[in-house]
Amino acid sequence: MVIILSNSSEEPIYQQIVTQIKSHIMKGDLVEGEALPSIRMLAKQLRISTITTKRAYEELERDGFIETVGGKGCFVKTQNKDFLREETLRQTEEMLNKVCDVARMGGITLEELEEMLRLCYEEQE
DSSP: OOOOOOTTOSSOHHHHHHHHHHHHHHHTSSOTTOBOOOHHHHHHHHTOOHHHHHHHHHHHHHTTSEEEETTTEEEEOOOOHHHHHHHHHHHHHHHHHHHHHHHHHTTOOHHHHHHHHHHHHHHTO
C-alpha cells in the first residue's frame, strides 16, 4: 500500500491517509481481512506522529472501512458493495461541486465543462 502525503495540501495529514486508504479499499487494492500496517509502523514509514496515524485509523474504523482486533492489529473490514458505491458517489459529488464553483467563477459554460469531463474520463480508460 502506497500513501503519498503532501505538506502543501489544504487537507490535514490524517485526512490524506484516510482518503488514500479508503481509495485503496474501494479499488480493491486492499481486500477484506488484509492487515494494515500497525499505527507505529505506518507513522514510521510516513515520518509522522503516531497520534496522526491513530486519528486516521480511528476515523477509518468509525466509517466502517477497518476493524481493530485487540492484540492483532487493524484489518480491512468486510465491505458492503452498496455502501462502497454510495461512498464513491458522495466523494464524486463533493468534488464535482467544487469543480462547478470554480467553473462558474471562471465563466466556463456547462457545455465546456461537460466536454472537459468527458475528455478527462475517457483519458483514464
